[in-house]
Amino acid sequence: MRWLERLRPWVFPAVLLAIAEVVLRQRASDALAPPSAALKSFVGLVADGSLLQATAFTLGSAALGLLVATLLGVSIGVLLGLSRRAAAWSELSVEMLRPVPSVALIPLAMLVFGFGLRMEVAVVAFAAFWPMLLLTQAAVRQVDPRLLEVSRVLELGPWDRALKIVLPACVPRLFVALRLGVAIALVVAVTVEIAANPNGMGYAMMIAQQSLDPAQMLAWLGWIGVVGFAVNAGALALQQRVARRMGAAP
Amino acid sequence: MNRLGSVVVFGLLLGLWWVASHGGWISKVFLPTPEATWASLEEGLRGDLAGFTLATTGRMLQGWLLASLVGVALGALIGISPAARAWLLPTLEFVRPLPASALLPLAIALLGLSAGMVLAVVAFGAMWPVLLATVHGFAAVDPRLQEVSRCLQLSRTAFVFKLGLPNALPDILAGMRLSLTVSLIVSVVGEMIASQPGLGQAILLAARAFRASELFAGIVLLGLIGFLSNTLLSFTERRLLRWQSP
Numbered sequence: 001m002r003w004l005e006r007l008r009p010w011v012f013p014a015v016l017l018a019i020a021e022v023v024l025r026q027r028a029s030d031a032l033a034p035p036s037a038a039l040k041s042f043v044g045l046v047a048d049g050s051l052l053q054a055t056a057f058t059l060g061s062a063a064l065g066l067l068v069a070t071l072l073g074v075s076i077g078v079l080l081g082l083s084r085r086a087a088a089w090s091e092l093s094v095e096m097l098r099p100v101p102s103v104a105l106i107p108l109a110m111l112v113f114g115f116g117l118r119m120e121v122a123v124v125a126f127a128a129f130w131p132m133l134l135l136t137q138a139a140v141r142q143v144d145p146r147l148l149e150v151s152r153v154l155e156l157g158p159w160d161r162a163l164k165i166v167l168p169a170c171v172p173r174l175f176v177a178l179r180l181g182v183a184i185a186l187v188v189a190v191t192v193e194i195a196a197n198p199n200g201m202g203y204a205m206m207i208a209q210q211s212l213d214p215a216q217m218l219a220w221l222g223w224i225g226v227v228g229f230a231v232n233a234g235a236l237a238l239q240q241r242v243a244r245r246m247g248a249a250p
Numbered sequence: 251m252n253r254l255g256s257v258v259v260f261g262l263l264l265g266l267w268w269v270a271s272h273g274g275w276i277s278k279v280f281l282p283t284p285e286a287t288w289a290s291l292e293e294g295l296r297g298d299l300a301g302f303t304l305a306t307t308g309r310m311l312q313g314w315l316l317a318s319l320v321g322v323a324l325g326a327l328i329g330i331s332p333a334a335r336a337w338l339l340p341t342l343e344f345v346r347p348l349p350a351s352a353l354l355p356l357a358i359a360l361l362g363l364s365a366g367m368v369l370a371v372v373a374f375g376a377m378w379p380v381l382l383a384t385v386h387g388f389a390a391v392d393p394r395l396q397e398v399s400r401c402l403q404l405s406r407t408a409f410v411f412k413l414g415l416p417n418a419l420p421d422i423l424a425g426m427r428l429s430l431t432v433s434l435i436v437s438v439v440g441e442m443i444a445s446q447p448g449l450g451q452a453i454l455l456a457a458r459a460f461r462a463s464e465l466f467a468g469i470v471l472l473g474l475i476g477f478l479s480n481t482l483l484s485f486t487e488r489r490l491l492r493w494q495s496p
Contacts, residue, residue: 032359103435103450106442107454195443196454
């Protein structure tokens with residue numbers, strides 16, 4: 001019975017794919033292709049290296065954008081978490097800027113940076129910055145007050161207090177923020193490529209659609225799904241591992 | 251005091267913008283002056299921009315409502331049966347991280363470059379947070395409440411409306427809030443790609459024509475839509491969930 005349990009998640013997608021295969025084999029169209037054709041197209045993409053190149057571009061720019069967002073978000077978040085006054089004074093600015101949808105900055109980033117890596121990194125960084133900032137701020141607020149008292153007794157300066165006491169104490173929560181950031185960064189990176197940037201997986205998919213190659217388009221769609229699932233699962237595993245290592249409840 | 255400081259800091263940011271654009275720190279091609287942005291905003295709201303704002307807001311709200319209705323209904327159907335949960339949930343969790351905008355090319359291939367296509371993608375993309383929140387909310391109904399419902403011989407429909415949905419409501423509302431953000435984002439991207447009238451198309455055209463002040467006016471309006479819809483929703487959320495806190 002164990003192997004039956006293992007198999008269960010795969011049954012529903014397998015049935016769906018089988019139905020799609022049968023139906024789409026019978027009537028070919030410019031819009032859709034049977035899964036077997038998409039798989040064949042996928043093998044072609046792997047063979048000619050375009051899969052690796054596009055995936056590397058998308059993941060690379062998502063990672064760079066997330067790095068920028070993390071550096072800025074964590075440093076400002078620690079500041080706002082430690083000082084009630086700083087948090088209260090910046091509240092209006094944060095509340096006014098945060099709801100701007102990240103995709104609204106695509107045309108602006110296009111104007112400033114042109115097409116390429118930098119515009120995508122800029123939009124990803126803006127999108128991932130806000131959750132990193134707010135979650136870091138909340139994490140710092142929840143640091144045990146006794147630890148802050150210790151830092152006062154040791155007469156640590158503000159710099160030492162942040163680096164030696166506060167940051168280590170909120171590492172598990174920071175990784176929760178990072179997990180959310182990873183999910184946002186990948187979604188925004190693909191969105192930027194679909195909307196404007198002529199690079200990466202999103203653009204490859206748009207081009208496949210525009211050149212009426214549904215098999216290739218579906219191959220990219222499936223691959224984007226697999227990459228998104230794998231990256232998110234990896235981030236979750238990392239966060240849980242850190243949480244266990246640091247002795248916090250997962 | 252803090253309220254005042256908050257306003258002062260925001261004012262300082264606007265001042266920094268004024269200085270940066272007037273002092274020529276950043277080229278006016280990228281960064282218009284605050285006055286120019288305001289003028290574009292004022293002029294635009296008397297002209298096209300008002301219609302675009304309404305179009306984008308309407309698209310966002312329609313997609314969001316559709317997503318919420320379908321998401322809650324499907325979620326309740328799947329959530330009420332442990333068997334359906336066991337068979338379907340892994341697939342749903344697999345689709346969740348897929349960027350909604352990645353479905354745009356597929357939707358264009360199927361439905362063409364139309365307003366209906368954009369609406370379909372908005373609704374589909376915004377449905378996931380609500381759907382999964384509803385399923386999880388149903389799965390988390392206290393086992394003792396389930397026993398009570400069995401003792402009272404509640405029918406399935408009665409269980410859904412009297413125990414399942416109220417129990418899942420906090421999760422559903424949190425999911426709906428997330429899906430409102432997704433709706434706005436996908437609406438804007440859809441307008442950019444499919445050239446449907448709206449703020450997404452407006453800011454893309456403004457950027458292509460190097461009209462930075464109109465671009466900024468569009469960004470300001472999109473920020474306002476996001477801000478207002480979020481504020482309204484969290485207000486509603488607090489009212490609806492008042493029964494939970496003693």
